[in-house]
Amino acid sequence: MGKRRGLTESAKRTPIYVEIHIRATMERVWELSQNPELHPRWDLRFSRIIPVDHDANGQLRFRYEFLLPLHAIKGTGTSLGHRHRSDGQATSVLKFDTADVLSPIGAGAGYWRYLPTAEGLRFITGYNYQPGMGLLGQALDARFIRPALGWATAISFDRLRLWAESDLEPQDSRNRWFMDAGARVAGLVGAAALLRRAHHPRTSAGSALGMTVLGVSAALASWALPAHGSVPRAGRCSRTAPNARSARAPSALADLESPGQHHSEDEATVSKTAAGNITAPVGKN
Incomplete structure (x- = not known):
């Protein structure tokens, strides 16, 4: 009864949806996203993706790693890409799992859609998963882990866009993000120092007014100035599906084998539950 209740609760978890428009060719985006x-x-x-083998149906089995300072989270997955479709679209489906107790996500499934447009393509993902880390992971998932994963997915998509459109290497865009974030933090720290000095008893009224204006201006600039176009931003992605078709997982996902060959019945049920519940919320636009 407890396991069934857990599966029912997982079905209510909101899937992660991210979409971005990339002004590049299908061939370019396919290569950057499908090459392990x-x-x-x-x-x-992901820190590493290690292909294991292909089966007779073209399904790829792989291992993945996510490197932490003192630990590497490891897992397994299966994926299948469909490149040639009569409508010009391409899709890729994925199932993944891990036995690592420190992983915030457990068994899950997702998809990528590549939808051609007049100026490039719409690159879309939708995925869902079972929380990891036991009861702690379940408690933290909706409020912290899932939003963090959504942000990481979105900023990753913008890094891919910059690479595909302008050949800006991902490590370079990462460095520019850190520089931008550092400049904004420095601006806020400087603003706080000015405002604190403005309220010092020994500061004259005229100086206090000038420091206050400078402090407020610095704080507003640090917060509101838009980032340079070469700085990746999660906000450039859409996080809600514009229509039901974009949010619907490709039919190939249902037939994709789960990773691993020795799943117990409960683990297989968890994987099927995650795979069958990745339809994202659909917006009105």
């Missing part, structure tokens, strides 16, 4: 050596360079969710 290139994919981890822009995707913050």
Whole structure:
């Protein structure tokens, strides 16, 4: 009864949806996203992707790693890409799992859609998963872990866009993000110092007014000035599906094998539950 209740609760978890428009060719985006050596360079969710083998149906089995300062989270997955479609679209489906007790996500499934447009393509992902880390992970998932994963996915998509459109290497866009973030933090710290000095008893009224104006201006600039176009931003992505078709997982996902060959019945049920519940919320636009 407890396990069934857990599966029912997981079905209510909101899937993660991210979409971005990339002004590049299908061939370029497909290569950067499907190549196991290139994919981890822009995707913050992976440190390494190691292909294992292909089966007779073209399904790829792989291992993945996410490196932490003192630990490497490891897992397995299966994926299948469909490149040639009569309508010009391409899709890729994925199932993943891990036995690592420190992983914030457990068994899950997702998809990528590549939808051609007049100026490039719409690159879309939708995925869902079972929380990891036991009861702690379940408690933290909706409020902290899932939003963090959504942000990481979105900023990764913008890093991919910059790479595909302007050949800006992912490590360079990462460095520019750190420089931008550092400048904004420095501006806020400087603003706080000015405002504190403005309220010092020994500061004259005229100086206090000038420091206050400078402090407020610095704080507003640090917060509101838009980032340079070469700085990746999660806000450039849409986080809600514009229509039901974009949010619907490709039919191939249902037939994709779960990773691993020795799943117990409960683990297989968890994987099927995650795979069958990745339809994202659909917006009105």
